[in-house]
Amino acid sequence: MQFKKTNRFWIFSLILLLSACTSLPDKPVPSRSFFYVGGSYVGSPGKEIMQGQMYVEKLQPQQVKQPYPLVLIHGAAQTATNWMMTPDGRKGWAEHFLELGYVVYMVDQPARGRSAWHPEVNGKLRMYTAPQIEQLFTAAATLGNWPQAKLHTQWPGSGRRGDATFDAFYATQVESLLSDVETQTLSQAAGAALLDKIGPAILLTHSQSGPLGWVIAESRPQKIKGIVSIEPSGPPFHNNAPGNPKARAWGVADIPLTYEPKVTAPEQIKTQVQTSPDSQGLIGCTLQAEPPRQLVNFRQFPILITVSESSYHAPYDHCTAAYLKQAGAPIDFIRLPERGIRGNGHMVMLEKNNLEIADFLHQWMVSKIKP
Numbered sequence: 001m002q003f004k005k006t007n008r009f010w011i012f013s014l015i016l017l018l019s020a021c022t023s024l025p026d027k028p029v030p031s032r033s034f035f036y037v038g039g040s041y042v043g044s045p046g047k048e049i050m051q052g053q054m055y056v057e058k059l060q061p062q063q064v065k066q067p068y069p070l071v072l073i074h075g076a077a078q079t080a081t082n083w084m085m086t087p088d089g090r091k092g093w094a095e096h097f098l099e100l101g102y103v104v105y106m107v108d109q110p111a112r113g114r115s116a117w118h119p120e121v122n123g124k125l126r127m128y129t130a131p132q133i134e135q136l137f138t139a140a141a142t143l144g145n146w147p148q149a150k151l152h153t154q155w156p157g158s159g160r161r162g163d164a165t166f167d168a169f170y171a172t173q174v175e176s177l178l179s180d181v182e183t184q185t186l187s188q189a190a191g192a193a194l195l196d197k198i199g200p201a202i203l204l205t206h207s208q209s210g211p212l213g214w215v216i217a218e219s220r221p222q223k224i225k226g227i228v229s230i231e232p233s234g235p236p237f238h239n240n241a242p243g244n245p246k247a248r249a250w251g252v253a254d255i256p257l258t259y260e261p262k263v264t265a266p267e268q269i270k271t272q273v274q275t276s277p278d279s280q281g282l283i284g285c286t287l288q289a290e291p292p293r294q295l296v297n298f299r300q301f302p303i304l305i306t307v308s309e310s311s312y313h314a315p316y317d318h319c320t321a322a323y324l325k326q327a328g329a330p331i332d333f334i335r336l337p338e339r340g341i342r343g344n345g346h347m348v349m350l351e352k353n354n355l356e357i358a359d360f361l362h363q364w365m366v367s368k369i370k371p
Contacts, residue, residue, distance in 0.1 A: 038190035065101025075207030
């Protein structure tokens with residue numbers, strides 16, 4: 001059992017290799033490769049280093065059945081291991097989407113994981129503690145303090161330290177850049193370089209990488225065929241925390257977005273707060289004052305925002321969707337329980353019904369994203 005837990009993805013990779021070795025020369029076979037995109041040299045003459053480069057892993061199916069590749073971008077404290085397998089050894093989304101016929105690209109965000117971090121260039125890091133992960137991700141039913149937390153049933157295990165599945169998951173956690181501005185700036189440049197290399201694609205983002213999808217689309221709107229944003233960082237303009245601390249000064253991002261009429265400073269975006277929430281258990285949204293400015297680079301591709309039943313995002317992700325819709329983006333906002341998918345927390349790609357959720361996302365992409 002322990003062998004299965006720690007080696008499932010590598011067994012999968014070995015199968016890919018053996019398939020390539022034993023297949024006829026003219027028969028397409030699955031393959032796995034990697035490369036880096038982006039990056040620039042910085043430093044004084046004779047002491048230059050490269051910074052901002054992004055690790056990308058490519059999985060190519062035996063037969064490509066989907067018209068566009070899928071780019072999987074992990075959230076805070078995570079790396080591409082999120083997509084490879086679950087911490088209790090089940091099939092991950094990368095393998096599943098590969099079987100559905102997608103070319104799959106997985107990244108480690110710049111200055112994260114296999115993408116080099118330089119403290120003197122990229123700045124300070126942050127790290128989630130084990131108690132924070134327990135409360136927010138894995139044991140919300142007993143530790144969460146938001147209205148929907150008690151509905152969490154899909155984490156595979158107790159979600160507490162000492163449980164093998166929790167320990168396997170926490171072992172994958174890594175430091176993230178403290179600065180959201182630095183993170184988005186680096187990822188926008190690297191994401192644009194990736195799309196320049198691979199061509200039109202679908203972005204699938206999660207949590208902290210939600211704004212990365214928006215800023216990459218801002219940079220290369222003509223190469224985005226769709227964005228699937230799973231519980232993106234939000235809500236607009238502030239964090240849902242005591243005192244509503246300011247965040248995402250440009251609405252859904254911390255770095256500039258193109259509005260019409262033109263905005264040269266975020267203070268020019270006039271806002272208003274809902275007088276009352278849409279329903280019990282939700283926050284009142286901060287939206288644009290009428291008439292709203294339009295996000296002109298978000299008009300030509302479909303967007304899906306999803307939120308699970310029990311996540312700490314459940315009280316506020318509708319605000320991000322409402323803001324984007326108000327700004328002219330063609331967006332669908334779907335709560336998973338509306339599709340009969342219940343009991344999930346924030347880490348949907350790792351939970352017991354992870355493949356059911358992947359299939360739901362696949363069906364949305366097939367129905368909304370046309371060749």
